[in-house]
Amino acid sequence: MTPDPAPSPSPSSSPSPPTPVRVLVCDDHAVVRAGLLALLGSAPGIEVVAEAGSGEEALALARRLAPDVALMDLQLGEGIDGVETTRRLRALTPAPYVLVLTTYDTDADVTRAVEAGATGYLLKAERPEDLFTAIHAAAAGRPSLSPPLAARVLTHLRTPRPTLTPREHDILTQLTRGLANRDIARALYISETTVKTHLRRIYDKLGVDTRSGAVALAKEQRLV
Incomplete structure (x- = not known):
């Protein structure tokens, strides 16, 4: 009696690629937005779903598209600034994480952004790789700071500063x-x-x- 043939092994299914981080870019300068879109378009695991030139536009797009991360400038010309936009974005359901990307590096700016709910704070002088890493960190809810800011924060924690009203x-x-x-x-x-x-x-x-x-x-x- 001929034995039944052994069942053929099922083809191994390759793991599906991870879902990309969906990013909303908010900056009032069209040239800067264009540069960021081109840069992020080359980044693995990142998908830009919208761009906004104002805080109000960013809020409207976020309500409709529910991005994972909002990449936010602080100064947005007329209308609400990046800090107030951050505060309102974090009040949405679902709420995107906010990663500030700016040229402003004063302690007051950093404090205001973090108090408004920003998950990270990067300077525009950072390397593209650092920006990509920070976006992925933000999507996972992990904080990130530009190295110069992180060093300053540690220094200030060790040396208390005067508190002004x-x-x-x-x-x-x-x-x-x-x-x-x-x-x-x-x-x-x-x-x-x-x-x-x-x-x-x-x-x-x-x-x-x-x-x-x-x-x-x-x-x-x-x-x-």
């Missing part, structure tokens, strides 16, 4: 622009006496006695 920060920002007390009062719609009161508190917190000392320390510690 929002109004004190506004006044210090105007001070670094060279404005006199009267001009600061006009810019912020407060009295000159109020400006002087806040300046005394700022000097005490920074440990300085003069306007020039406050400006120098603010720039050194990137408080504005």
Whole structure:
């Protein structure tokens, strides 16, 4: 009796490729967007699903397309800025992760973005490979910072910095622009006496006695 032939082995199925990270690019400069789209188009595992030139446009596209990651500039011209856009994107359901990509590297900008819900913060001077890595990290909910920013954050954690109120920060920002007390009062719609009161508190917190000392320390510690 002839034995039945052994069943042929089923062809091994190759694993399906991972789903690409779906990215929304938001930058108010068309040339920058075009460069990013060309760059990300060559990146493995990344798919750009939309581009936006404003925060409002980014929100509308995100509601419709539900991207995994929004690549966000901070300054977006007229309308809401990148920080407010980040805050509103993170309130959506589903909410995309937000990776800030900007030229602004002050501690105040980083803090505002992170407090608004940004998962990562990169500078536009980074290498393309670092940007690709950060996008994949953001899609997995992992934080990422540009190396210079990460080093500064560690330094500041070891050396506590003065904490300014929002109004004190506004006044210090105007001070670094060279404005006199009267001009600061006009810019912020407060009295000159109020400006002087806040300046005394700022000097005490920074440990300085003069306007020039406050400006120098603010720039050194990137408080504005």
